[in-house]
Amino acid sequence: MNLKLHVWRQKGPKDKGRFETYDATDVLEDMSFLEMLDVVNDGLEAEGREPIAFESDCREGICGACGCMINGQPHGHKARTTTCQLHMREFSDGDEIVIEPFRAKAFPVIKDLVVDRSSFDRIIQSGGFITARSGSAPDANAIPVAKVEADRAFDAATCIGCGACVASCPNASAMLFTGAKITHLGLLPQGQPERYLRVDKMVSQMDSEDFGHCGNFGECTLACPKSISLDVIAQMNTDYITAQFKGRDI
Amino acid sequence: MSWLSRFLRSTIGQKIVMAASGLMLVGFVLAHMVGNLQIFIGADALNTYAAMMQGNQGPLWVARLGLLGAIGAHIWSAVKLTIAAKGARPVAYKKRSWFDERYAVRTMRVGGMIVGAFIVFHLLHFTVGYFEGGFQHCADINGVFTCFAYQNVIGGFANPLVGVFYIVAQVFLGLHLTHGVWSMTRTLGFGNPRFDLIARKVAMVVGLIITIGNCSIPVAVMAGYLN
Numbered sequence: 001m002n003l004k005l006h007v008w009r010q011k012g013p014k015d016k017g018r019f020e021t022y023d024a025t026d027v028l029e030d031m032s033f034l035e036m037l038d039v040v041n042d043g044l045e046a047e048g049r050e051p052i053a054f055e056s057d058c059r060e061g062i063c064g065a066c067g068c069m070i071n072g073q074p075h076g077h078k079a080r081t082t083t084c085q086l087h088m089r090e091f092s093d094g095d096e097i098v099i100e101p102f103r104a105k106a107f108p109v110i111k112d113l114v115v116d117r118s119s120f121d122r123i124i125q126s127g128g129f130i131t132a133r134s135g136s137a138p139d140a141n142a143i144p145v146a147k148v149e150a151d152r153a154f155d156a157a158t159c160i161g162c163g164a165c166v167a168s169c170p171n172a173s174a175m176l177f178t179g180a181k182i183t184h185l186g187l188l189p190q191g192q193p194e195r196y197l198r199v200d201k202m203v204s205q206m207d208s209e210d211f212g213h214c215g216n217f218g219e220c221t222l223a224c225p226k227s228i229s230l231d232v233i234a235q236m237n238t239d240y241i242t243a244q245f246k247g248r249d250i
Numbered sequence: 251m252s253w254l255s256r257f258l259r260s261t262i263g264q265k266i267v268m269a270a271s272g273l274m275l276v277g278f279v280l281a282h283m284v285g286n287l288q289i290f291i292g293a294d295a296l297n298t299y300a301a302m303m304q305g306n307q308g309p310l311w312v313a314r315l316g317l318l319g320a321i322g323a324h325i326w327s328a329v330k331l332t333i334a335a336k337g338a339r340p341v342a343y344k345k346r347s348w349f350d351e352r353y354a355v356r357t358m359r360v361g362g363m364i365v366g367a368f369i370v371f372h373l374l375h376f377t378v379g380y381f382e383g384g385f386q387h388c389a390d391i392n393g394v395f396t397c398f399a400y401q402n403v404i405g406g407f408a409n410p411l412v413g414v415f416y417i418v419a420q421v422f423l424g425l426h427l428t429h430g431v432w433s434m435t436r437t438l439g440f441g442n443p444r445f446d447l448i449a450r451k452v453a454m455v456v457g458l459i460i461t462i463g464n465c466s467i468p469v470a471v472m473a474g475y476l477n
């Protein structure tokens with residue numbers, strides 16, 4: 001299959017950037033989207049041109065490193081899929097594909113399709129520690145956790161921090177990501193001691209990173225490769241409201 | 251105080267202001283509609299209701315100031331959040347497509363502004379009484395405090411353009427509510443999946459009832475059913 005790619009090229013953070021058009025020829029349908037880009041890059045390098053910079057690590061959908069806007073949707077149009085797990089069989093011969101970096105003030109472009117997502121790291125850091133008992137490992141069942149809560153916490157914990165939620169949100173909000181982190185710790189007994197302190201700190205950090213607010217559009221949860229539920233945002237709101245009544249000073 | 255200013259500066263705090271003021275406003279909109287629908291019972295019913303309201307200036311002004319406060323808070327939070335949201339994505343995408351194509355969520359801002367403009371017009375129209383064709387203010391007639399709400403409604407929709415504007419505004423208000431009422435429950439923290447299914451339906455029904463209920467009046471006048 002042959003494709004026409006319109007790719008965002010930007011030499012560095014200061015560069016203005018522009019779209020360039022490339023032909024991707026003889027693309028196999030079993031290639032992943034990133035493998036297709038690898039092949040295009042081989043071609044560019046052979047011609048002595050600068051290859052397209054993009055991020056990847058695990059290439060099996062679990063690390064969250066990859067990700068770009070593919071035809072206006074983060075990780076492409078296929079639901080519950082990361083860019084590395086998107087296969088070229090989802091496209092057809094002659095397709096034109098627009099490839100852009102995730103766009104948000106909090107995700108500045110480093111180069112081409114690579115953005116700096118350390119704002120996510122700072123949100124995580126602001127959450128601080130959880131009080132855990134040191135010493136010998138506790139018995140596996142010593143702390144009871146209800147099955148429903150365990151499931152909800154686990155679902156929230158599957159967030160891989162890819163940033164697709166921010167990229168897809170019309171307001172570039174990070175609430176699905178932050179809500180996932182708040183929920184997965186907040187529902188477990190181990191997360192209780194700092195639960196309300198944590199939500200207050202993480203929300204402040206999130207706001208200071210210049211993300212937008214949540215309008216409950218719900219585009220994020222559909223774009224999320226892990227289908228993190230919008231419920232985590234409601235959970236974060238609940239915890240945030242409760243935190244206001246706890247009256248702790250930070 | 252530092253707690254409050256922190257809360258009001260946070261995006262979640264601002265959303266809560268928006269949701270709480272929205273709750274007040276939707277309550278008013280429903281009550282206002284029910285009151286107005288008395289026009290279908292007859293001229294006397296509506297005029298008596300109007301006289302009851304206008305005859306109690308004290309409580310009326312308390313309610314008016316409360317509503318003004320809610321509208322102010324709703325607009326304040328919308329402006330704050332919208333400015334921040336615009337700043338959160340300085341470079342737009344060249345190409346954008348959506349998983350969710352629903353219309354209501356995309357018309358919150360524009361619909362809100364249309365409804366805002368409508369409120370100003372509506373107040374000038376039926377409260378201040380600024381329209382051609384003779385608005386009749388409430389007056390003492392033979393010692394009885396009498397209002398002419400019914401006659402004013404008929405006269406007010408003599409110009410079909412006014413009626414059309416009312417109908418368009420109510421459609422946008424309905425759309426605003428089908429998303430807004432549900433979104434409000436999420437913002438106020440009611441995220442329980444069981445509750446959520448009900449909240450979505452309630453929001454849909456509220457939006458529909460408001461649109462149909464409020465549109466029925468200009469439609470009935472313009473169709474000549476009320477005269």
Ligand code: SF4
Nearest residue numbers: 159160162163165224
């Ligand atoms: S919530 Fe989903 S889209 Fe957002 S960072 Fe986590 S995995 Fe990615």
Ligand code: FES
Nearest residue numbers: 057059064066084
């Ligand atoms: S490269 Fe790890 S998720 Fe795509």
